[in-house]
Amino acid sequence: MKLAQIKISTLDLAPIRADGGSAQALHNSLALAQHVENLGYTRFWVAEHHNMDGIASSATAVLIGYLAAGTRSIRVGAGGVMLSNHSPLVIAEQFGTLETLYPGRIDLGLGRAPGADAYTARALRRRHVxxxxxxxxxxxxxxGYLGPLTADQRVIAVPGSGTQVPLWLLGSSLYSAQLAGEKGLPYAFASHFAPRLMHEAIRVYRNHFKPSAVLAKPYVxxxxxxxxxxxxxxxxxLATSAYQRILALLRGQSLLQQxxxxSMEGLWxxxxxxxxxxxxxxxMVGGPEKIRAKLELLLEQTEADELIFTGDMYDFAxxxxxxxxLAELR
Structure with missing residues (x-):
């Protein structure tokens, strides 16, 4: 599939600059959502992170509501919610509420890993980790909470029941790839930070895919x-800001954007x-033609249905x- 034919989307981490704050990061997230909506992007996702001083998207559902209210048509969602941190009922109520307020525009991507250390996970779930x-x-x-109400259902998500919020499974390993295939759900691979198993995960997902009520064929x-x-x-x-942030992550240091x-010489x-x-x-680091060539090679190798891009740059402009x-390359 050619670059002009696939859907392109945005994953935003609401990054906090070293000289900024959470309010600026959240306002920038909305401004970016409005920008890519005008450029024709398909969806705008934010990701759940906790106990990280450089990322402002911890209250993911709240942020999604803010983004949906400030945009018109772009799909808005979580990429993703780390389900092990939460009660499924609470997530059903949160995203059922969002879908009720912004019908046809909400996505719910689900991650398996807690995405946090044990202390943070315990703080999130208290007695039940x-x-x-x-x-x-x-x-x-x-x-079950998001699907049609059944006669024997004793616990109901209100709002939530019957909203059928689209679910995605996310992953950086083969586990979620197989589960997404078996459940007939769309699959998003976290190749933006863990590309090593990308090709194998795509193969596992497609090989295990079973058509479902929501998806007739695999969607990657x-x-x-x-x-x-x-x-x-x-x-x-500009990429050196991203390099510095990943370096800080590896060292367990502050993740505030630098x-x-x-030159990175002497820094690592x-x-x-x-x-x-x-x-x-x-x-994908480069000018327009370099970006185009690299993306076309990626699509040739993976036959992906959609690409979701994250950009970690210091200056918002x-x-x-x-x-x-990117939009002009299509």
Whole structure:
């Protein structure tokens, strides 16, 4: 499939700058959603993170409501909610409410991992710490709350019941790929931070796919880091902000966005440079023609149905420009 034929979407982490704050990050998220909506993007997702000083999307459902209220037609959703952190009923009520307020525009992507350390997970669930082994049962329970009301159903999500909020399974390994296939759900692979198993996960998902009431054939979306600029040199310079943030993540340091630097030399050790490179192995960094060539190769290799892009750049104007460049390539 060619670049002009596939859907393109945005995954935003509501990044907090070193010289900014949460309010600025959240306002920027809405401005970015409005920007990509005008450019024809299909969906705008935000991701659940906790206990991270550089990411403002912790109250994911609340943020989605803010984004949906400030846009007109773009689909808005979670990419994703980490289901082990929450009661399925609470998620059904939250996203059932969103779907009731903004019908036909809400997506619910579900992740299996807690996405946080044990202390944070315990703080989220208090007495009951979610177990990733419960994920298939939790997904099934959630589907029940969002589906048609049954005669013997004793617990009802209000709002939620009957809303049929579209569910996606997300993953960076093979587990969710197989489960998504078996349940006949769309699958989004987290290749924006864990590209190593991408091809194998796609194969597993497609091989295990069973048609369902919501999906007749497999549907694959891939996460892609995007740092597009008017020249390759400018893009490489802007990318150093992303490199610094991943380096800080690996070191357990503050994740506040740092401004770009002329060179990363002296900032990382050789093994850290390699680790950052593996983390961002699928990153699209460059000017328009370089981005086009890399994306066309990715589509040729994966036959993905949709690409969802995340752009970690310090200056908000550079982020807007990056998504504009991508839209102009189609």
């Amino acid at each position: 979610g177990n990733t082994d419960d994920f298939p049962q939790d997904v099934e329970e959630l589907q 979306m891939l996460g892609v880091p995007l740092i597009a600029a008017d020249s390759d040199e400018q893009a490489e310079y 401004p770009p630097v002329a 050790l050789p093994h850290e440079r390699q680790a950052v490179g593996e983390f961002l192995g699928l990153a 550079d982020r807007l420009r990056s998504y504009q460049i």
